Amino acid sequence: MKNVALITGATSGLGLAYAKEYAKRGYNLIITGRREDKIKANAVNLENTFNVKVKTIIVDLANEEGLDILLSxxxxxxxxxxxxxxxxxLKPFFSEVIKEDIDRIMFLQMNTVVILTQNVLKQMLVRDRGTIINISSDGAFAVMPRNVLYSSTKLFILNFTEGLYMELIDSAIRVQVVCPGFIDSDFHESAGMNVVKKKTGFMKFMDPDKIVHLAMRDLKIGRVVSLPGLDVKIIQIMKKLLPRKMFYKIIISFARKMK
Ligand SMILES: NC(=O)c1ccc[n+]([C@@H]2O[C@H](COP(=O)([O-])OP(=O)(O)OC[C@H]3O[C@@H](n4cnc5c(N)ncnc54)[C@H](OP(=O)(O)O)[C@@H]3O)[C@@H](O)[C@H]2O)c1
Structure with missing residues (x-):
């Protein structure tokens, strides 16, 4: 029997790249998303290309009902x-974010991650085997204007995963948190952000397949916090070396250019 990989948000971008990676490694897949046509088309492509079974679960994971559907x-x-x-x-300044979006982003990027992880972890512990990969962001290290809630939830994911790693140190369960910089995906369009996706330079938009390749290399050598890309490494160095207020100035001027 083939092993199963569950990937949330595999309609596009990084999630789809992870789906391809695990299918290539011979895993059957469970993939989730809300865009039904896209996720079903992805499933057919993955099954035909990699000769694996793919189950799709069409679900909005930014609320309790959706999470319950996934768990069942x-x-x-x-x-x-x-x-x-x-x-x-989310695009707006924090003061302008509507309550529904506050609830949704915090639910998806904290509650769903925590509850789903605990659910799956319980069966992994029985077998003393498994891998949990949580996707954070460079935003966990550098919160920006118009990105306050997003980055805060991503910092939560970073902290949560490192804590989990320590709790599971004596088990055979592997835990990793991946903190990418810009990804060439549907992310910015979905948030209504108008960005020029640079393909070169320090702040380039990375190909999702490349990010997965680098993160899997880190997983293999047991690196818990994977920083796939130069930008996130430079952000960390700047944050360590620069006086805090100078660091804020740089981030603010960068955020103003993005809008
Ligand atoms: N893009 C970046 O620059 C960047 C940088 C650092 C980290 N990240 C992180 O990387 C991960 C993947 O993002 P991406 O760049 O690949 O963007 P993407 O192409 O927009 O993919 C996001 C995935 O999440 C799913 N999703 C979004 N909201 C959902 C909801 N309410 N319920 C269920 N599924 C939902 C989307 O599926 P549906 O739309 O079909 O529901 C899609 O499959 C995210 O966690 C993101 O925060 C992105």
Whole structure:
């Protein structure tokens, strides 16, 4: 019997790249998303290309009902790999974010990650085997104007995963948090952000397949916090070396250019 990888948010971008990676490694997949036509087309492509079985669960994971649907949908599956990838950004300044969006982003990027992880982890512990990969962001290290809630939830994911790693140190369960910089995906369009996707330079938009390749290399050598890309490494160095107020100035001027 093939192992199963569950990837949330595999309609596009990084989640789809993870789906391809695990299918290539011979895993059957469970993939989730809200865009039904796209996720179903992805499933057919993955099945035909990699000769694996793909189950799709069409669900909005930014609320309790959606999370419950997912949990019932995976009740009978033995999950070997969980990739908590589904996520979205918000464009407005914090003071202008509507209550519904506050609830949705915090639910998806905290509650869903936590509850789904605990659910899957319990069966992994019985087998003493499995891998949990959580997708954070460079925003976890550098919160920006118009990105306050998003980055705060991504910092939560970073902290949550490092804590989990320590709790599981004596088990055979592997835990990793991936903190990418810009990804060439549907993310910015979905959030209504108008960005020029640079393909070169320090702040380039990276190909999702490349990010997965680098993160899998880190996973293999046991690196818990994966920083796939030069930008996120430079941000960390700047944050360590620069006086805090100078760091804020740089981030603010960068955020103003983005809008
Ligand atoms: N793009 C970047 O620059 C960047 C940088 C750092 C980290 N990240 C993180 O990387 C991850 C993947 O993002 P991406 O860049 O690949 O963007 P993407 O192409 O927009 O993919 C996001 C995925 O999450 C799913 N999703 C979003 N909201 C959802 C909801 N309410 N319920 C269920 N699924 C939902 C989307 O599916 P549906 O739309 O079909 O529901 C889609 O499959 C996210 O966690 C994101 O925060 C992105």
């Amino acid at each position: 949908g995976i009740r009978d599956d033995e999950i070997e790999v969980l990739v908590n990838n589904a996520g979205f950004g």
